[in-house]
Amino acid sequence: MAEQEHNGVNGFHSESEQRNQPVNGDASEAVNGNPSNGLRVTIEESASSAVNGGSPTNSMLTPIRQRMERKKSSPMMPTFMVSAPGKVIVFGEHAVVHGKAAIAAAISLRSYLLVNTLSKSKRTVTLKFPDIDFNHSWNIDELPWKIFQQPGKKKYYYSLVTEIDQELVDAVQPFLADVSIDKPADIRKVHQNSAGSFLYMFLSLGSQSFPGCQYTLRSTIPIGAGLGSSATIAVCLSAALLLQLRTLSGPHPDQPPEEARLQIERINRWAFVYEMFIHGNPSGVDNTVSTQGKAVVFQRTDYNQPPSVRPLWDFPKLPLLLVDTRTAKSTAHEVAKVATLKKKHPQLVGTILTAIDQVTQSSAQLIEEQGFNTEDEESLSKVGEMMTINHGLLVSLGVSHPRLERVRELVDHEGIGWTKLTGAGGGGCSITLLRPGVPREKLDKLEQRLDEEGYSKFETTLGSDGVGVLWPAVLKNGMDEDEEGGMEIDLEKFLSADSNEALEKLVGVHGDRGEREGWKFWRVENRD
Numbered sequence: 357m358a359e360q361e362h363n364g365v366n367g368f369h370s371e372s373e374q375r376n377q378p379v380n381g382d383a384s385e386a387v388n389g390n391p392s393n394g395l396r397v398t399i400e401e402s403a404s405s406a407v408n409g410g411s412p413t414n415s416m417l418t419p420i421r422q423r424m425e426r427k428k429s430s431p432m433m434p435t436f437m438v439s440a441p442g443k444v445i446v447f448g449e450h451a452v453v454h455g456k457a458a459i460a461a462a463i464s465l466r467s468y469l470l471v472n473t474l475s476k477s478k479r480t481v482t483l484k485f486p487d488i489d490f491n492h493s494w495n496i497d498e499l500p501w502k503i504f505q506q507p508g509k510k511k512y513y514y515s516l517v518t519e520i521d522q523e524l525v526d527a528v529q530p531f532l533a534d535v536s537i538d539k540p541a542d543i544r545k546v547h548q549n550s551a552g553s554f555l556y557m558f559l560s561l562g563s564q565s566f567p568g569c570q571y572t573l574r575s576t577i578p579i580g581a582g583l584g585s586s587a588t589i590a591v592c593l594s595a596a597l598l599l600q601l602r603t604l605s606g607p608h609p610d611q612p613p614e615e616a617r618l619q620i621e622r623i624n625r626w627a628f629v630y631e632m633f634i635h636g637n638p639s640g641v642d643n644t645v646s647t648q649g650k651a652v653v654f655q656r657t658d659y660n661q662p663p664s665v666r667p668l669w670d671f672p673k674l675p676l677l678l679v680d681t682r683t684a685k686s687t688a689h690e691v692a693k694v695a696t697l698k699k700k701h702p703q704l705v706g707t708i709l710t711a712i713d714q715v716t717q718s719s720a721q722l723i724e725e726q727g728f729n730t731e732d733e734e735s736l737s738k739v740g741e742m743m744t745i746n747h748g749l750l751v752s753l754g755v756s757h758p759r760l761e762r763v764r765e766l767v768d769h770e771g772i773g774w775t776k777l778t779g780a781g782g783g784g785c786s787i788t789l790l791r792p793g794v795p796r797e798k799l800d801k802l803e804q805r806l807d808e809e810g811y812s813k814f815e816t817t818l819g820s821d822g823v824g825v826l827w828p829a830v831l832k833n834g835m836d837e838d839e840e841g842g843m844e845i846d847l848e849k850f851l852s853a854d855s856n857e858a859l860e861k862l863v864g865v866h867g868d869r870g871e872r873e874g875w876k877f878w879r880v881e882n883r884d
């Protein structure tokens with residue numbers, strides 16, 4: 357499978373990819389509760405048939421609790437949100453597609469998905485992706501449920517799906533025919549690919565009795581820049597669907613780490629399905645780090661098994677400069693290029709991939725060493741040298757780009773630090789590890805030069821939280837709050853945030869003083 361051409365299931369890729377319901381009654385209680393609590397009300401009252409049958413969570417409900425909740429009148433699920441972080445691959449991109457290890461860390465740039473459940477009579481499911489000017493609705497009752505429910509085809513929320521089923525892809529095709537019909541071909545392909553990935557996951561997980569709903573996505577992550585934007589959408593949609601199906605427990609603060617890990621694993625499995633549809637042959641590192649957050653050493657040696665994921669809990673606060681070349685790239689195209697090169701020169705390319713693996717392993721060791729200190733030149737220069745070597749190996753695989761080489765040239769010339777591309781390459785972003793003690797003027801000069809040459813720079817921290825849930829979509833954000841101190845995020849407000857800053861201010865998981873009350877995360881740390 358790792359050798360497969362990498363063109364997305366539909367071949368729907370172009371190289372120039374462009375880059376409430378009011379909460380019914382008990383909002384204040386649910387803000388401090390957990391999604392499963394909120395969901396119980398809904399499912400008991402109106403959407404019982406929407407649930408995909410006997411999950412452990414269902415059976416965990418006590419009869420007394422059910423009776424008590426039945427008294428409340430809450431006919432629909434509240435509007436809720438999920439959010440997932442982008443990532444940088446610090447070491448090992450591309451090699452990771454061929455079974456080698458990679459180190460990736462979640463960043464503070466995130467995607468946010470608002471989920472509105474519609475009233476019972478509205479039988480449509482809508483995707484609204486305003487960042488890419490995509491909006492489409494389907495009639496739920498017209499979707500090809502039968503094919504997805506066939507014995508042997510039917511998948512469950514706990515299934516491990518390791519490949520996309522061509523018969524199911526074919527069943528989805530007719531529902532993509534009228535997607536963005538008025539848009540230019542390359543944009544239309546991107547929209548059809550998003551729509552196809554969503555429908556594949558929706559039909560696999562759901563059933564015809566699924567309630568009508570709207571999924572609206574906004575993101576602060578540059579699209580197609582190597583920061584894992586597609587994986588964040590995969591994670592958000594997977595988490596949203598699994599929450600709607602009441603198959604997840606929590607997140608809640610006192611949840612045991614093993615239980616939290618299981619929920620993360622389930623979200624990640626379905627996010628991977630979305631990624632497989634969109635990219636053809638992803639390693640799974642992007643969706644894994646986006647779901648789990650923090651930083652991980654990731655490796656998938658056998659595509660029929662879950663990957664090995666080793667968290668790096670104390671990932672150092674590396675002083676990084678993240679530069680976007682603002683040159684569009686296609687992950688699918690870059691991955692396919694490496695696969696073709698490997699087919700042509702198996703031994704040589706095999707040696708390069710093994711060398712990248714050694715760089716990744718050595719770097720993980722360095723970072724985890726007791727004495728590793730981000731302010732110490734010796735510690736940093738060792739990691740920096742690894743980055744330089746990793747970049748050189750990626751260049752030899754043919755996945756760099758003149759705009760990426762230009763960043764390296766500018767940084768190297770001034771002795772500012774060590775640079776490598778991050779993500780698929782062919783454009784996208786680079787990361788520079790800054791040498792300690794570089795004078796501010798030198799940095800300013802570099803930033804000015806990059807600005808003049810059309811690059812953009814991102815300030816982000818590594819090691820952010822993974823997938824988060826805001827249930828219901830009410831939070832304290834210091835803006836227009838009601839007497840209970842919360843603001844209900846409805847579609848209009850969500851769509852009207854007109855910049856990344858405004859979006860972060862409105863719904864961001866982090867306020868000025870750290871985590872914002874309302875957002876909850878599955879805490880998987882267990883350091884014992």
Ligand SMILES: Nc1ncnc2c1ncn2[C@@H]1O[C@H](COP(=O)(O)OP(=O)(O)O)[C@@H](O)[C@H]1O
Pocket residue numbers: 373374485486487488546549550573574575578579580581582583584585586587589685686687688779780
């Ligand atoms: N904000 C967004 N809204 C809708 N779709 C998005 C958004 N960001 C990314 N995508 C989807 O992800 C694709 C880019 O994924 P990919 O090529 O893997 O780039 P990246 O390196 O950012 O992950 C886009 O073509 C689009 O389908």
Ligand SMILES: C[C@@](O)(CCOP(=O)(O)O)CC(=O)O
Pocket residue numbers: 445448449450451452453581582583584585637638639640641642687691778779780781784
């Ligand atoms: C090149 C690769 O290793 C990373 C791609 O990252 P991105 O799509 O550019 O964010 C592919 C993969 O791991 O699936």
